[in-house]
Amino acid sequence: xxxxxxxxxxxxxxxxxxxxxxxxxxxxxxxxxxxxxxxxxxxxxxxxxxxxxxxxxxxxxxxxxxxxxxxxxxxxxxxxxxxxxxxxxxxxxxxxxxxxxxxxxxxxxxxxxxxxxxxxxxxxxxxxxxxxxxxxxxxxxxxxxxxxxxxxxxxxxxxxxxxxxxxxxxxxxxxxxxxxxxxxxxxxxxxxxxxxxxxxxxxxxxxxxxxxxxxxxxxxxxxxxxxxxxxxxxxxxxxxxxxxxxxxxxxxxxxxxxxxxxxxxxxxxxxxxxxxxxxxxxxxxxxxxxxxxxxxxxxxxxxxxxxxxxxxxxxxxxxxxxxxxxxxx
Numbered sequence: 024x025x026x027x028x029x030x031x032x033x034x035x036x037x038x039x040x041x042x043x044x045x046x047x048x049x050x051x052x053x054x055x056x057x058x059x060x061x062x063x064x065x066x067x068x069x070x071x072x073x074x075x076x077x078x079x080x081x082x083x084x085x086x087x088x089x090x091x092x093x094x095x096x097x098x099x100x101x102x103x104x105x106x107x108x109x110x111x112x113x114x115x116x117x118x119x120x121x122x123x124x125x126x127x128x129x130x131x132x133x134x135x136x137x138x139x140x141x142x143x144x145x146x147x148x149x150x151x152x153x154x155x156x157x158x159x160x161x162x163x164x165x166x167x168x169x170x171x172x173x174x175x176x177x178x179x180x181x182x183x184x185x186x187x188x189x190x191x192x193x194x195x196x197x198x199x200x201x202x203x204x205x206x207x208x209x210x211x212x213x214x215x216x217x218x219x220x221x222x223x224x225x226x227x228x229x230x231x232x233x234x235x236x237x238x239x240x241x242x243x244x245x246x247x248x249x250x251x252x253x254x255x256x257x258x259x260x261x262x263x264x265x266x267x268x269x270x271x272x273x274x275x276x277x278x279x280x281x282x283x284x285x286x287x288x289x290x291x292x293x294x295x296x297x298x299x300x301x302x303x304x305x306x307x308x309x310x311x312x313x314x315x316x317x318x319x320x321x322x323x324x325x326x327x328x329x330x331x332x333x334x335x336x337x338x339x340x341x342x343x344x345x346x347x348x349x350x351x352x
Contacts, residue, residue, distance in 0.1 A: 025338030066205025104137030135267025144196030147185030
């Protein structure tokens with residue numbers, strides 16, 4: 024089922040206005056949720072919206088909270104998100120990082136006591152649209168076992184790296200597990216097997232069964248021990264730089280709220296040499312023979328642009344059951 028992008032955005036805004044959001048904040052949140060689905064990240068667009076509303080009702084997300092600056096050291100700033108909507112805090116912090124980069128060549132903003140930012144890549148796109156190289160990462164509740172362990176002790180901490188490019192920005196948006204939790208739930212709801220093993224079942228065997236993986240709580244880190252190490256250092260970085268809650272403290276609370284995030288922007292030289300180097304790397308990558316006849320090789324973000332174009336032309340693809348649920352909110 025497909026619906027117009029503006030219809031999706033309008034419904035989100037209608038609901039948020041009924042939950043103490045100002046017109047401006049409701050509009051921005053609604054736009055980002057709709058854009059996430061528009062770009063094919065359904066797990067953090069429409070599909071996640073009912074959970075977001077529940078967090079508002081439960082007091083985990085405070086609609087009228089405003090971030091407060093706690094400290095500044097040259098091109099580095101620390102902010103307290105006051106448990107405001109993660110989307111709004113993240114947009115604000117990336118804007119600050121962009122501003123700092125315009126003044127210093129680089130800017131870094133760390134925030135504590137914020138909430139889930141939904142699609143991490145949204146803030147990479149934001150940086151790239153401003154002509155900046157963007158890096159951002161967050162910690163989460165523990166939902167990933169460390170390598171060699173079986174109990175969740177690490178967060179599935181997303182990492183985003185974005186490079187501005189005239190003919191389509193390069194935006195890497197990755198979870199630290201082979202499949203993000205939302206993607207596993209998506210496969211589970213469709214009763215489909217994963218294309219590749221994404222974790223372990225209760226017996227400790229690698230599995231393509233999303234339900235078995237979610238029940239065992241043993242997601243597979245990307246690169247095995249390398250992904251485990253990456254998750255750990257991301258938690259260290261965001262906790263140290265923001266002075267906020269670690270994955271351990273977030274997990275103790277029982278809710279994924281009060282997380283920490285970091286936003287870094289670098290202002291690259293905007294010249295023909297830079298553009299040439301970007302195209303050289305992308306074009307060389309695409310000269311590889313494809314695994315299957317008729318296959319193609321894409322850079323990070325390329326498929327997003329294709330999905331975006333189709334969504335704006337034909338309507339945004341939605342899960343009809345979740346759409347009906349949202350209409351009833």
